[in-house]
Amino acid sequence: MSSSTAIAPISSRTDLQPSGAANGSEEQYVTFTVGNEEYGVNILAVREIRGWTPESRLPNLPDYVRGVINLRGIIIPIFDLRARFGGGLTQVTKRHVVVVMQVGERTRGILVDAISDILAIGHDAIKPPPDVDSGLIDAEYLSGLYTAENRMVTLLNVGKLFAGEHVDQDATRAALEPT
Amino acid sequence: MDDLSRFKQTYFDESAELLAVAEAGLLRLAPGEIDMDEVNAIFRAVHSIKGGGGAFGFNDLVAFAHEFETVMDGVRNAEIPVSTELVDTLIRANDVLARLLAHAADETEAPAGTTDDTVAALRRFLDKTGEQANEAAQPAAIQAAAGFHPDDEDDEAGIFGDALAAIQAARDDQPAPAAGPVPEGKVRWTIVFRPKAELLLSGNEPTYMLRALRRLGEAEVVCHLDRLPSLRDLDAELLHLSWTVTLLADPQVDRAQIDDVFEFVADDCDIRISAEAPPPAIIPPALIAPAEPVPAAAPAPAANLPQPATPAATTSGAAGAAKPGDGAKRTNGGTGGSDHAGPTTHTIRVDLDKIDRLVNMVGEMVITQAMIAEHLRDLPPGQFQELLEGLEGLAQHTRELRESVMSIRAQPVSSVFSRMPRLVRECAAVTGKEVMLVTTGETTEVDKTVVENLVDPLTHMIRNSIDHGLEGPDERERVGKPRAGTVHLSAAHRSGRIVIEVTDDGRGINRAKVLSKAIEKGLVQPGASLSDEEIDHLIFLPGFSTADQVSNLSGRGVGMDVVRRNISSLGGRIGVYSTPGEGSRFVLSLPLTLAVLDGMVISVGEERFVLPLTNIVESLRPKPADLHGLVNKCDVMMARGEYVRLVHLHRLFGIPKAIDDATKGLVVLVETEDGSRLGLVVDEVLGQQQVVIKSLEANFRRLDGVAAATILGDGRVALILDVAGLREMSRHGAGNGNAPADSTPPSPSLPAPADKSDQRQRQTV
Numbered sequence: 038m039s040s041s042t043a044i045a046p047i048s049s050r051t052d053l054q055p056s057g058a059a060n061g062s063e064e065q066y067v068t069f070t071v072g073n074e075e076y077g078v079n080i081l082a083v084r085e086i087r088g089w090t091p092e093s094r095l096p097n098l099p100d101y102v103r104g105v106i107n108l109r110g111i112i113i114p115i116f117d118l119r120a121r122f123g124g125g126l127t128q129v130t131k132r133h134v135v136v137v138m139q140v141g142e143r144t145r146g147i148l149v150d151a152i153s154d155i156l157a158i159g160h161d162a163i164k165p166p167p168d169v170d171s172g173l174i175d176a177e178y179l180s181g182l183y184t185a186e187n188r189m190v191t192l193l194n195v196g197k198l199f200a201g202e203h204v205d206q207d208a209t210r211a212a213l214e215p216t
Numbered sequence: 217m218d219d220l221s222r223f224k225q226t227y228f229d230e231s232a233e234l235l236a237v238a239e240a241g242l243l244r245l246a247p248g249e250i251d252m253d254e255v256n257a258i259f260r261a262v263h264s265i266k267g268g269g270g271a272f273g274f275n276d277l278v279a280f281a282h283e284f285e286t287v288m289d290g291v292r293n294a295e296i297p298v299s300t301e302l303v304d305t306l307i308r309a310n311d312v313l314a315r316l317l318a319h320a321a322d323e324t325e326a327p328a329g330t331t332d333d334t335v336a337a338l339r340r341f342l343d344k345t346g347e348q349a350n351e352a353a354q355p356a357a358i359q360a361a362a363g364f365h366p367d368d369e370d371d372e373a374g375i376f377g378d379a380l381a382a383i384q385a386a387r388d389d390q391p392a393p394a395a396g397p398v399p400e401g402k403v404r405w406t407i408v409f410r411p412k413a414e415l416l417l418s419g420n421e422p423t424y425m426l427r428a429l430r431r432l433g434e435a436e437v438v439c440h441l442d443r444l445p446s447l448r449d450l451d452a453e454l455l456h457l458s459w460t461v462t463l464l465a466d467p468q469v470d471r472a473q474i475d476d477v478f479e480f481v482a483d484d485c486d487i488r489i490s491a492e493a494p495p496p497a498i499i500p501p502a503l504i505a506p507a508e509p510v511p512a513a514a515p516a517p518a519a520n521l522p523q524p525a526t527p528a529a530t531t532s533g534a535a536g537a538a539k540p541g542d543g544a545k546r547t548n549g550g551t552g553g554s555d556h557a558g559p560t561t562h563t564i565r566v567d568l569d570k571i572d573r574l575v576n577m578v579g580e581m582v583i584t585q586a587m588i589a590e591h592l593r594d595l596p597p598g599q600f601q602e603l604l605e606g607l608e609g610l611a612q613h614t615r616e617l618r619e620s621v622m623s624i625r626a627q628p629v630s631s632v633f634s635r636m637p638r639l640v641r642e643c644a645a646v647t648g649k650e651v652m653l654v655t656t657g658e659t660t661e662v663d664k665t666v667v668e669n670l671v672d673p674l675t676h677m678i679r680n681s682i683d684h685g686l687e688g689p690d691e692r693e694r695v696g697k698p699r700a701g702t703v704h705l706s707a708a709h710r711s712g713r714i715v716i717e718v719t720d721d722g723r724g725i726n727r728a729k730v731l732s733k734a735i736e737k738g739l740v741q742p743g744a745s746l747s748d749e750e751i752d753h754l755i756f757l758p759g760f761s762t763a764d765q766v767s768n769l770s771g772r773g774v775g776m777d778v779v780r781r782n783i784s785s786l787g788g789r790i791g792v793y794s795t796p797g798e799g800s801r802f803v804l805s806l807p808l809t810l811a812v813l814d815g816m817v818i819s820v821g822e823e824r825f826v827l828p829l830t831n832i833v834e835s836l837r838p839k840p841a842d843l844h845g846l847v848n849k850c851d852v853m854m855a856r857g858e859y860v861r862l863v864h865l866h867r868l869f870g871i872p873k874a875i876d877d878a879t880k881g882l883v884v885l886v887e888t889e890d891g892s893r894l895g896l897v898v899d900e901v902l903g904q905q906q907v908v909i910k911s912l913e914a915n916f917r918r919l920d921g922v923a924a925a926t927i928l929g930d931g932r933v934a935l936i937l938d939v940a941g942l943r944e945m946s947r948h949g950a951g952n953g954n955a956p957a958d959s960t961p962p963s964p965s966l967p968a969p970a971d972k973s974d975q976r977q978r979q980t981v
Contacts, residue, residue: 090931093823093935096868096919096921105912107583110583112927112933113916114916144915
């Protein structure tokens with residue numbers, strides 16, 4: 038029963054923003070950095086932010102699946118966002134953090150370099166992702182772009198980002214390719 | 217809709233229990249001495265299923281249950297004699313009912329004709345009783361309607377279910393209020409209950425009130441049908457019945473209690489209550505209007521008397537009602553307030569999810585506690601003495617807590633064992649053998665999941681014992697055994713596991729036949745020499761059967777391999793011991809719970825894994841001379857006179873910095889569920905440990921070669937290996953190439969390497 042209630046606010050908020058833009062209401066986003074880039078996820082999807090703890094590897098999976106960690110008794114997978122975006126494996130230090138997110142019924146963590154900000158972003162301020170070559174970037178998991186001062190923040194749709202990860206390891210690879 | 221489906225679930229749950237009650241009762245039912253309590257219990261069970269089914273509109277089910285119930289009614293009124301044939305038919309009827317319920321639960325239509333045979337069979341018994349029984353049926357119906365069996369029937373539709381009988385009763389016999397002297401120490405209340413026709417519309421249910429009255433004492437309920445319109449004019453939503461209840465209660469039962477029964481309907485009905493008592497009687501309150509408040513004259517202590525709790529459904533209502541009365545009598549005139557006499561149930565039903573959550577939390581505590589302990593080990597000795605003592609206490613409490621929580625999930629194996637007499641009975645009938653089933657240790661407790669998963673294996677094993685093990689009665693006589701064979705089913709706890717044995721005193725395993733069959737089926741190489749024990753274990757191979765003819769029971773070659781698979785999926789093992797001419801013994805050994813697992817922690821590179829202890833045969837460091845290459849593709853090792861395939865875990869899982877040379881690391885000899893062996897090459901064996909099984913799928917997904925995960929004492933996650941999965945992986949590539957030729961047939965005697973000259977000493981020094 039938690040699944041539907043948990044999914045609804047997250048996905049509807051990230052997906053349906055243009056339609057609800059009239060009132061200009063704001064949503065809060067947690068933003069973090071990976072390398073020089075800044076990304077944001079809806080704060081409602083974020084369960085907690087924790088320091089890096091060594092993971093246990095999982096066999097025969099793409100490198101961006103770092104492994105699993107013990108989150109107070111539940112076992113959650115950790116995804117390396119840098120590796121996910123093709124930047125190679127993150128060389129983790131104690132300063133790296135894991136953003137633990139609730140995606141549907143599942144809890145998962147993404148490894149990022151650092152948390153940078155919490156931004157209140159109005160619907161109107163979110164620009165649609167540019168029309169990039171879909172072979173280059175899969176726009177599926179980008180829910181929009183936002184300009185904070187002079188930085189660009191890429192807003193991610195976490196539901197889509199690791200969609201299918203639980204179904205089939207090839208699904209994410211397939212999702213990266215043009216459909 | 218949601219609400220309704222919830223009630224439905226409750227109904228199905230309860231029906232399952234009721235079916236079990238009915239079946240248990242039916243199995244005890246035998247010609248000769250008939251235990252009326254038993255018969256009533258069966259009747260009630262069927263009746264309740266029917267009643268509930270009616271409420272949900274399961275018409276087929278209700279119709280069938282009605283047929284069933286009618287015969288049971290005949291039995292309890294001694295119109296239908298109990299014969300073996302009858303019992304068999306009734307048992308079948310119980311099965312059909314179960315099937316109908318299953319269909320109802322799935323929301324599928326039962327195939328047409330499901331019930332026909334059984335209904336016909338049931339009706340035959342009714343016809344046999346003939347004309348005269350028809351006459352007899354009427355008084356019987358009156359008895360039923362008039363609450364002659366004052367059981368606290370848990371039937372929703374009790375009143376309506378018996379309505380037809382009641383109509384009959386009312387026509388034949390205008391019930392006169394029971395006359396005769398009031399027994400000593402009792403008060404007879406006469407309650408005339410005439411509800412308004414709209415009573416049902418407000419959601420009230422007269423059944424409950426009548427039932428509540430029954431709880432106060434011995435009640436005779438007479439139903440009046442004078443207001444019942446003809447069928448054409450009948451409005452099903454209105455209530456056309458009224459009742460007269462003659463209640464024989466203890467003096468402690470006072471007017472207020474009776475008024476309480478009608479409290480919510482006082483405005484919707486017309487109630488007259490009168491009492492008569494033997495001489496020093498409690499002042500019988502005169503006819504009082506129903507809405508009037510409790511008379512001030514009512515004896516105070518009695519007013520405080522708690523309502524007796526609902527008696528357990530199986531105990532007869534009369535006994536249940538008498539008990540609280542007795543208790544009250546003893547404390548009569550006392551304060552009464554603290555008097556909680558009466559049958560209280562000592563069990564509660566709890567949602568399994570809640571228990572599982574509790575089990576999880578306790579698992580967490582175990583891990584946390586292990587974690588703290590590990591950190592404190594590094595503290596300088598002498599200091600922090602109190603902290604260490606506290607931790608010691610915590611460890612002990614955690615252990616106890618874990619055991620208690622596990623025991624909540626534990627169930628006696630009797631719930632499985634109790635199904636076996638039925639099976640034995642059927643098997644004996646089919647095979648024409650005489651079989652006696654002896655069970656011991658039914659109270660042995662084991663985790664609910666384990667209990668549930670024991671049914672299939674045990675069914676197979678007992679069938680197998682009867683069909684293959686036991687001889688026919690004549691043959692037994694010839695060899696000087698009693699005509700009836702004995703199958704002994706036992707359960708016991710042994711060193712943290714449950715051991716279940718199925719023993720028969722039959723002919724034992726015919727090894728020559730088993731071996732020749734196995735060779736014939738190509739399961740064993742001709743000329744292979746196998747030990748007796750190995751031959752006995754051949755029966756677990758898939759596709760193996762010694763029966764020359766496929767019988768109804770067994771012989772299709774599925775069975776013992778399924779048993780083995782089921783048992784090993786529960787983390788158990790099965791063994792067989794047989795003495796020709798004396799019988800065979802199958803021994804199952806199972807873990808007590810599926811929440812924790814005995815494992816061996818191993819390391820490969822920087823990773824640690826847990827191997828289930830049940831899979832491990834031994835671990836050894838091979839000598840270079842023991843290692844061979846098979847067709848250059850696969851490493852094999854000679855271990856205890858057998859060649860086993862080596863699987864390098866680090867190659868399979870792609871783990872860096874691991875030891876590749878088996879002579880430098882360790883080989884853990886593991887055995888998969890079908891008995892084939894595998895040598896896992898690992899770096900190190902770190903030690904044995906109980907681990908809490910954690911799901912990997914909850915937040916991620918299943919992985920090949922991984923059964924689950926766990927959390928070790930340092931808080932790190934370790935994967936629990938799935939040996940059968942590893943074998944599959946190693947067969948289909950991952951470093952070994954696709955070599956179908958060396959995919960080992962699940963045979964305990966591996967064929968020798970094809971070409972000796974091709975062997976290559978695998979020695980990397």
